Amino acid sequence: MSAPDSEAAAGLKVFHVGEDAAGMRLDQWLAAQTGADLSRSRIQALIRAGEVHVDGKPVHEPKAKLVTGAVVGLGMPQPTPAEPEAEAIDLAILYEDDDLIVIDKPVGLVVHPGAGNWTGTLVNALLHHCGASLSGIGGVRRPGIVHRLDKDTSGVLVVAKNDFSHRALSDAFADHGRTGDLERAYHAVVWGGPPRPAGTIDAALGRSGSDRTKRAVVSEGRGDARHAVTHYAVIEKFGARSDATATASLVECRLETGRTHQIRVHMAHIGHPLVGDQTYGRAFLTKANKLPDDVRPVVAGFSRQALHARLLQFRHPRTDEVLRFEAPYPADFAELVEALSRLPSE
Structure with a gap:
């Protein structure tokens, strides 16, 4: 060279x-x-x-x-200022160095500016927090988003600070841990109890025919179909019954692909939508009305999808060290699990 x-x-x-x-x-x-x-x-x-x-x-x-x-x-032109403005927004930082930053994203924080959310996003917060340490992603002084969490999904998220780490992390996430050290685990509270302790959902996703903002399971042959695979394992059943069903369950989901709303759509597809999911679990929202008095208010008041990015592991792009991070449940998620755990088994 x-x-x-x-x-x-x-x-x-x-x-x-x-x-x-x-x-x-x-x-x-x-x-x-x-x-x-x-x-x-x-x-x-x-x-x-x-x-x-x-x-x-x-x-x-x-x-x-x-x-x-x-x-x-x-x-090599100097990085130009990013269009989003820097904003002083508190962040729960799990790790940070010159190449990347790992945060515990709270519920309600949008990752990237967009229609209806031009301010108050994670990108705005990182522009303020990281400042001059951002050396430029694609020539623009901005954080490099390599994966996203929905606004109302909490948990671990890593962001690149420069082209080098952005490229390496993007490749790792595109591979989804098939050949590398990337590991991601989500915890979700779903309605019902999957009949098997673990399973795999292999179903292509595309745009919903009734609402273009939603995703749906579609045939593989459709033009917009995207291959999607989710592996799940039941952690705990709440209100378990002798026939292996339950009122609700805490499950761990691991993604083999990373499609928009993948876990939410896949779990709803097998009949176990996420508790609180206003988009893919609307038909199940009234189930909370049948719960005991000491549980019903907590479940009925949980108005977001019960999904938390619990674990993230990846190899540092520069040091080659394997980094592993876990985020505790946010208060509302922990309260939901605790309330449901009070349901008696049959």
Whole structure:
């Protein structure tokens, strides 16, 4: 690999094309020279923006072929301010270093600004908390979101601070732990009791035909179908009966894929929607009315999906250390579990 010229101007890296690189694509070759510091898509964006020069002239085509002896200059513009504004929002930080930050996301906090939620999000909070330690994701000084939790889902979430960690963590999450050390476990309180102590739900997800903001189980052959697999295990049954059913259950879910609302849709699909789920468990909301007086108010008053990202494990992109984090139940989730645990078994 060619080393950058040590006399290059600040913010500019200079590389010399050797004989072995003749005929290679400019973007492919530069990606090899910069290693894991820049993704190929980021390099392509820099080329199109005029930040790459060959023999002193700007080249705007990533597919441009190299010739032996050429001198390639790679400009690294300073990260531009992110569009969302920094806001002082308290965060429960589980871990932080120069590459990433791990938080225990509270219920009600939206991860990323969007329609109806341009302020008060996790991104706004991180822009304030991390400040200058954000070295730029895709050239913009902003946190790198590699996975998300719904607004009303609590628990462990990791965010990248730079392109290097964003790229590595994104690859790990895309792999879903099949070949690496990534491990994610969610705890959910669902209605009823799954007949088996553990199982796998393999059902494609797509947009609901009745509401485009919702997801639904669809046939694999549909155009928008996305393969989705959820593994679940029953932790505890509440109000267990002799026929293996129950009033409700605490289950652990692990994802083999990461689709929008996957756990909520899959559990509803097998007849066990999450307690409090106003979107996918609406037909079960009146079940709380049949509960004993000391349990009914807690369950009836639980107005969000009972889902908590309990565990997150991953390999640190720079140190290669395996990091493991667990988030305790938030107060409302813990109260729900405690109340349901008072239900007598038959």
